[in-house]
Amino acid sequence: MVHNFNAGPSILPKEVFQQASEAILNFNNMGLSILEIGHRTNEFQAVMDEAQSLVKELMHLDDNKEVLFLHGGASTQFFQVPMNLLDESATAAYLDCGVWGSKAIKEAKLYGNVEVVASSKDSNYTYIPKGYDIAESAVYFHYTTNNTVEGTQMHAIPETNVPLVADMSSDILSTEMDFNRFSLIYAGAQKNIGAAGVNLVIIDKDIPGKVTRRMPTMMDYREHIKNGSMLNTPPVFAVYVCMLTLRWLKKTGGVKAIQQLNEKKAKLLYDTIDSLPIFHAPVAKEDRSLMNAVFTIADADAEKEFLSLCKAANLYGVKGHRSVGGFRVSMYNALPYESVVVLTDLMKDFANKKG
C-alpha cells in the first residue's frame, strides 16, 4: 500500500484510475479507446457536457458563469488573464503571497500597470498579508487562494468591490466558498480536479472583450466560450479524467463533505506537528493550508533519516519543495484519512526514538 502525498500531479480516487484504465481499452462499449475517438463525436460531447455541468453543480455557480477546459496549465493563465482583461493604460491589483503569485505578477506587467497591494516575500511567504487596500480603480484584483509551495492558504474572500480573479490550482473544490464572488477562477487540473494537461477556467460571460488589443484566437476567452472549449482539439483524455473525478466528488457528498474530511486530515497532521518539538511548522498558524502542510526538522541528519523512514513505509512525495526544503505533505481531496494516520504514527514513533 502506497500513500501518495505528492504536491501535483497527485493522488486521484482509486475508482477513477480503474475507470480511466478501462476506458483506454474500451470506452462506452464502443469497441474503441477513449484515446482514439474524435472530439466532435456525440460520445465525447457528452463527456465535456457532464464535466462542465458537474463543475457548475458542485460549485453552485450562477447562470452567468462559463466553465471552460483549456490547454496550457495555470502558467498560461498568468498571461492570458491580463491579455484579456488589462488594457495598457489600466491597472490591476495583485497580492504577492507566494512563488506562483509572483510569477503571475511578472506576466501581467507585460500588458498593463500592476499595483502590488501587499507582499510577504520578505518573510519567504510564510504568511498571508492582511490589512491592505485595493484601489477601486483597479480593473481586477488577483490572488492565489492556496500556496502549494509555501503551505499557506487564504481562509476568507477579500472584502472589495473590485472584480476578483483567483488562481485556485491547489485548493479548488476542497472547501466551501462563494465561488460566484469571483469574476474569473482558474486552476490546473492536476490536484483536485483530474489529470495534468488541462486547465479549468470559470469566467463571467461579460468580463472578456473590453480591452482594445488584438489577440491570438487561441488566447481569446470569447472564442473558447463560443466554441464550448473545443476551439481546437481538446485534451480529450484529461477532460475525461476530470469528469470521472468530479463524478466521484459528487458521489462522496460534494464540497461540503470533502471539506469535513480535509479539515479532519489537516487537524490530525498539524496537531501532531505542534505536539512534537522535533518538528516545526514555519507558517503562521492562522494561514496554514488544509491542502499542503510544510514542516521541518532543525537537524539535517534527522531530516534525511525521517525521509528514509517515509520511503521505507511507502510514503510518497513527502520531501519539501526544492526552494523551501524540509517536508511538504499534500492532502488533496482524494487522499484517504488513513494515509495521514500512517504518516503521523511514523512521526510520533520517530520523535519518541529521538527522545
Add this chain to the structure above:
Amino acid sequence: MVHNFNAGPSILPKEVFQQASEAILNFNNMGLSILEIGHRTNEFQAVMDEAQSLVKELMHLDDNKEVLFLHGGASTQFFQVPMNLLDESATAAYLDCGVWGSKAIKEAKLYGNVEVVASSKDSNYTYIPKGYDIAESAVYFHYTTNNTVEGTQMHAIPETNVPLVADMSSDILSTEMDFNRFSLIYAGAQKNIGAAGVNLVIIDKDIPGKVTRRMPTMMDYREHIKNGSMLNTPPVFAVYVCMLTLRWLKKTGGVKAIQQLNEKKAKLLYDTIDSLPIFHAPVAKEDRSLMNAVFTIADADAEKEFLSLCKAANLYGVKGHRSVGGFRVSMYNALPYESVVVLTDLMKDFANKKG
C-alpha cells in the same frame, strides 16, 4: 472488430492502449498510477528523455535540433511561431493550401507582414499550388505538409534558402524526408505521435530570440528549451502515450518501414476509387495525401446508404469533414492494412450492387 478511420484523435497501436491502460493502474511497478506521479520524478524524467530521444532517432535529427513537448495544440503554434520569429517590420512567407494553413496566416498577421506566395483557395484547396516564388527577404516560409481536411499532401520539400517552418500535424513520421531541412516543425500529437493534449515542436536552437518584442514566459521557445519541456507541469500522460507510440514505431522498423505500409494502404484505396465510377476523388492526383483520402458519391441518397453500410460494418470515422462533405478516410501509421481491405471490399460490393 472496429476499423478506425478517424481523422484525429485517431487510431493508435493496440499495444499502446494495453500499456497505457496498465500504467494507469500501476506505472513502472511503483504501485502508483502514471496519473499521480510528479513530473519532477526520475521516473517521469526518463519518459520525457526517451520520448525526445526517440523523436531524434526516428527523424535522424542533427544535434542543433531541440525536441519539445508543449501544451496548446498546433493552433497555439499558429501564433507562437510568428510571436517568436517575426518582428513587426519583417515579412514571413506563407503558402495558403488548406483551412489549417489559412488559420496560421490569420494569426501571423497579428505580429508582422505576411506574404502569401500562392493559394489554392479558389478551387477549395483541391490541389497544392506550385511554381511560386519565395522572396529571399522572408524571415521564414510556412506551409502545411498535409491537409487533413482536403486530403492533399506536399510530396517534396520546396527549394528555397529561406528557413522552413512546417505544420506536420497530420503526416509527421509517416514518410521519410530530410527533417533537418526545417528550422521549425510542429505537430499536434493526436494523429501519428500519440494522444491529444500535447504538441511536438522541433526547433533549431539558434532560431528563437531574434525578435525585439517581449513575450509571455510560456510562449518563449527559449524558456521551454532551457527547462526541457518542463517549464510548468507538462501533460504527463499524453507525453507517456507519445513515448509508447514512438517505441512501437521504432520496433515496427521506423519511418522507412511505415512509409511502405502507408503507400500500400493508400494505393489500395486510391486504386479502388479510380476503378469504380460511382466514387470520385476531387483532389489533383499528384497531390493526393497518403494519410487522408477524400472521395464522394454524386448521388446524395447513395452517399447516405454507403455511410450506413460502413456503420453496420463497424467502419468508424468515414464521413467527410463538415466543410467538404462526402467521405474522408484517414490512414495513419497505426491503421492496419486489413482495415483498408475491409473498406475497399465494401466499396466494390456497393458499386456492384449499384450497377
